Amino acid sequence: MSTLLKHISPLAPDDSGACSVLYEMGGIVVICDAGGCAGNVCGFDEPRWHFKRSALFSAGLRDMDAILGRDDRLVEKLVKVTKQVDAEFTAIVGTPVPAVIATDFHALERMSERRSGLPCIAIPTDGTRLYDYGEQLAYTELFRRFAEDGHEPKKGRLGILGATPLNTGLIYSDSLKEAAKEMGYDEAVCFGLDSGLDEVKRAAECERLLVISPSGIKAAEYLNKRFGTPFEVSYPCLSEDVKQSVSTLSGKKVLVINQQFAANALRDEIHGCEVDCATWFMLDKRYAAGNDFRIKDENVLRERIEQNGYDVIISDPDLWRAMKGHDAQLIPFPHYAVSAELSEIRNKN
Amino acid sequence: MNGAYYITAKALAEAGFDNIPEELVSSKHMIYSSPATLDFNSPGAKGFGVKRAGLVVPESVMLLVAPGCCGRNTALLNELGYNDKFFYLMLDDTDIVTGRYLKKIPKACAEITEELDYTPSAVMICVTCVDALLGTDMERVCRSSAEACGVPCVPAYMYALTREKRLPPMGLARKSIYSLLEPQKRRSNECAIMGFFSALDDRCEIYELLKRAGIKKVHEIGRCKTFEEYKQISRANFSLVLNSEARAAAQDMEKRLGIPFIELTRLYRLSKIHNQYRLLGQAIGAELDDSEFYDEAFDTIEQFKARHGEVSFAVGECLNADSFELALALCEYGFRVAEIYGTVGERNFVFIKKLAEVSPETRIYSNLSPTMMNYERECEINVCIGTDAAYYHKDLPSVSWSGEEQPFGHRAVTILFKELDTAVTEGRAVKI
Numbered sequence: 001m002s003t004l005l006k007h008i009s010p011l012a013p014d015d016s017g018a019c020s021v022l023y024e025m026g027g028i029v030v031i032c033d034a035g036g037c038a039g040n041v042c043g044f045d046e047p048r049w050h051f052k053r054s055a056l057f058s059a060g061l062r063d064m065d066a067i068l069g070r071d072d073r074l075v076e077k078l079v080k081v082t083k084q085v086d087a088e089f090t091a092i093v094g095t096p097v098p099a100v101i102a103t104d105f106h107a108l109e110r111m112s113e114r115r116s117g118l119p120c121i122a123i124p125t126d127g128t129r130l131y132d133y134g135e136q137l138a139y140t141e142l143f144r145r146f147a148e149d150g151h152e153p154k155k156g157r158l159g160i161l162g163a164t165p166l167n168t169g170l171i172y173s174d175s176l177k178e179a180a181k182e183m184g185y186d187e188a189v190c191f192g193l194d195s196g197l198d199e200v201k202r203a204a205e206c207e208r209l210l211v212i213s214p215s216g217i218k219a220a221e222y223l224n225k226r227f228g229t230p231f232e233v234s235y236p237c238l239s240e241d242v243k244q245s246v247s248t249l250s251g252k253k254v255l256v257i258n259q260q261f262a263a264n265a266l267r268d269e270i271h272g273c274e275v276d277c278a279t280w281f282m283l284d285k286r287y288a289a290g291n292d293f294r295i296k297d298e299n300v301l302r303e304r305i306e307q308n309g310y311d312v313i314i315s316d317p318d319l320w321r322a323m324k325g326h327d328a329q330l331i332p333f334p335h336y337a338v339s340a341e342l343s344e345i346r347n348k349n
Numbered sequence: 350m351n352g353a354y355y356i357t358a359k360a361l362a363e364a365g366f367d368n369i370p371e372e373l374v375s376s377k378h379m380i381y382s383s384p385a386t387l388d389f390n391s392p393g394a395k396g397f398g399v400k401r402a403g404l405v406v407p408e409s410v411m412l413l414v415a416p417g418c419c420g421r422n423t424a425l426l427n428e429l430g431y432n433d434k435f436f437y438l439m440l441d442d443t444d445i446v447t448g449r450y451l452k453k454i455p456k457a458c459a460e461i462t463e464e465l466d467y468t469p470s471a472v473m474i475c476v477t478c479v480d481a482l483l484g485t486d487m488e489r490v491c492r493s494s495a496e497a498c499g500v501p502c503v504p505a506y507m508y509a510l511t512r513e514k515r516l517p518p519m520g521l522a523r524k525s526i527y528s529l530l531e532p533q534k535r536r537s538n539e540c541a542i543m544g545f546f547s548a549l550d551d552r553c554e555i556y557e558l559l560k561r562a563g564i565k566k567v568h569e570i571g572r573c574k575t576f577e578e579y580k581q582i583s584r585a586n587f588s589l590v591l592n593s594e595a596r597a598a599a600q601d602m603e604k605r606l607g608i609p610f611i612e613l614t615r616l617y618r619l620s621k622i623h624n625q626y627r628l629l630g631q632a633i634g635a636e637l638d639d640s641e642f643y644d645e646a647f648d649t650i651e652q653f654k655a656r657h658g659e660v661s662f663a664v665g666e667c668l669n670a671d672s673f674e675l676a677l678a679l680c681e682y683g684f685r686v687a688e689i690y691g692t693v694g695e696r697n698f699v700f701i702k703k704l705a706e707v708s709p710e711t712r713i714y715s716n717l718s719p720t721m722m723n724y725e726r727e728c729e730i731n732v733c734i735g736t737d738a739a740y741y742h743k744d745l746p747s748v749s750w751s752g753e754e755q756p757f758g759h760r761a762v763t764i765l766f767k768e769l770d771t772a773v774t775e776g777r778a779v780k781i
Contacts, residue, residue: 001438001453001456001457001460003438003439003440003441003444003450003453004436004437004438004439004453004457004460004461005436005437005439006436006460006461006464009420009421009423009424009427009435009437010417010418010419010420010421010423010437010439011417011421012421013416013417013418013421014418015418016418016421030379033478033509034478034509034510034512035380035382035509035512036419036477036478036507036509037418037419038380038382039382039422040418040419040421040422041382042382043382043422043425044421044422044424044425045421045422050781053722055719055722056382057379057380057381057382057719058379058380058382059379059380060375060376060378060379060380060717061510062376062510062511062512062513063481063482063508063510063511063514066478066482066510067482077377077378077379078379080378080379081378081379081719083351084351084719084720085351085719085720085722085723095418096415096416096418096419096445096477096478096479097478097479097482097510099442099445100445100478100479100482100483101482126416126442127416127417127418127419128416128417128418128439128440128441128442128445129417130417318424321432339424340424
């Protein structure tokens with residue numbers, strides 16, 4: 001059965017992705033849930049929770065709130081918290097509960113804005129999709145609502161999209177900023193990582209955009225259309241450990257599994273091999289090679305591995321259980337959205 | 350920006366249970382998932398949430414039927430060796446709108462049992478808020494699934510939406526895990542201990558007291574290694590219920606299996622523990638002499654006081670105790686309790702009233718209040734009990750007191766004070 005996971009745990013969901021983008025924006029972020037989804041985000045998918053303070057709350061919905069559609073109570077609680085915690089905006093992130101009762105997120109936005117006096121954005125995630133979808137929604141909504149006209153592009157300023165821990169395993173932007181300098185830029189802003197709403201407002205100041213995950217493409221296209229900012233895709237933050245682990249490969253048939261741009265970047269590091277990339281997440285055909293593929297479920301993964309006879313598979317170790325019975329060499333390439341492991345390499349068991 | 354909200358025990362007792370401030374009522378405000386609260390804010394979270402609790406039945410496996418987000422943090426349990434026990438039927442939006450996934454559940458159960466190289470004792474089918482709202486008839490789904498896969502299927506309700514109902518998710522989970530027991534001849538010298546998913550601490554005196562009363566076998570689900578051992582639980586002549594969340598399970602066992610139950614409470618006041626044993630003895634027709642255990646606990650407290658003086662505590666709620674009862678005990682032993690991070694309810698309000706008499710200035714905070722993200726220490730605290738208290742005061746000695754072996758009775762007091770002694774003497778803090 002294609003929707004049955006027998007070997008791996010569920011991957012980071014869309015609500016976690018939305019929260020990841022909004023985490024450092026300085027807003028009050030409310031996960032519209034009963035408590036469990038917020039627990040998943042704060043206790044598992046958001047490694048910054050223990051290092052960087054953020055006003056990320058659960059709406060604490062109860063069955064009668066959902067059954068009776070008591071949106072007014074939700075707004076009342078939201079307004080209350082705006083009086084307790086300083087914030088520049090509010091955000092409401094969807095989960096399965098509002099999806100089941102068909103919550104009108106636009107109405108919630110309007111009610112919240114009217115009552116709190118703060119801008120409100122609603123991200124209609126439902127917990128059934130993957131994190132990159134939630135990130136995409138959050139990025140585009142942020143720039144749509146808050147990016148300001150009237151800022152001139154500054155020479156040497158690079159804007160980086162897709163820099164979330166779920167994509168990179170990074171919780172600070174130092175290595176990305178360093179990479180930007182090596183690329184010849186004077187300064188870099190990683191939207192949502194060590195940067196807040198001000199940088200979003202002044203997005204037009206970026207001379208160029210670097211998109212490091214497919215989840216940032218739509219926002220880049222939006223900024224390109226609105227401000228004319230050019231963008232390119234790349235992933236300049238591969239860890240040295242990962243690069244080292246593939247440096248001796250030669251004459252092999254290799255499969256790299258990660259988010260698309262990270263996988264592509266590692267492919268560029270592998271020489272003298274036939275390399276395919278695959279991802280459980282978004283696959284943008286514009287940046288894919290002929291044999292690259294999207295993994296829809298565990299069966300697809302096993303079938304493709306069987307069919308293509310890979311000698312080496314480079315992926316998050318949490319996926320290895322789904323490859324049981326295949327004798328390829330396994331090399332770890334952690335992906336936070338899979339295993340919630342930060343960027344360090346884990347040894348093969 | 351507001352500071353963290355608190356109210357003194359005196360002010361709260363004077364306000365009364367019907368006038369608890371909104372900041373202490375979780376349904377009246379947004380919930381702050383402070384790192385301190387994560388292990389209980391979600392019924393699927395760390396420790397024994399619904400997911401892990403369901404798998405207490407030996408040799409069982411679990412099928413989680415939910416959108417991906419509900420099962421995401423289950424990977425945390427892989428570290429505890431649960432990798433091979435969890436399976437996930439992922440729902441998409443069409444599944445939710447059409448309800449078509451209900452027909453997939455029996456097929457999924459069959460596929461799982463075929464995949465495994467052993468026959469599981471049961472498939473626990475865990476459902477979430479989605480099914481709470483859709484009103485899914487899980488009894489029927491489980492019957493169909495059992496027919497399809499040939500092993501019993503049992504519902505596990507991870508309904509975060511109903512956390513404050515009369516029968517909350519953890520109460521339902523307890524009921525589910527005992528539901529596979531079948532009637533058999535009861536044995537007069539056997540009893541069951543219910544309430545926790547793991548076993549009592551081996552050092553707990555209740556084993557010795559029951560033995561002296563003629564009980565030869567004490568059944569605990571947390572000690573069952575095989576399904577055969579689990580099935581023997583229904584031989585118990587009576588059950589001791591040590592956690593009120595197991596009451597519904599005990600009532601169900603009484604009705605189905607004819608096993609009566611006696612409810613005890615985990616307490617930290619020695620006189621109350623003694624009194625409880627006296628009443629238990631009366632109920633089972635035996636005199637339970639707990640004096641040596643009482644004396645041992647009393648001496649340990651006195652030694653701690655002699656070594657460290659009248660220290661000031663912060664007491665959290667991520668621990669194996671009722672925060673308020675433990676705080677009251679500490680005050681009655683002559684210590685100070687500066688702060689409590691706890692959830693005020695009808696059951697523990699009686700302790701708050703007594704606390705107001707002996708320690709009126711004790712500050713009561715709610716871990717779930719959004720204002721707790723602004724918490725800063727404002728009063729003298731020397732040592733913390735509970736993982737959450739330790740989180741707020743990383744620089745102070747602390748004991749987590751939240752291990753899986755469950756403390757109970759006089760020995761709980763003895764062991765707690767020994768751990769506190771070590772923490773204070775060595776300046777040891779819980780690793781957060």
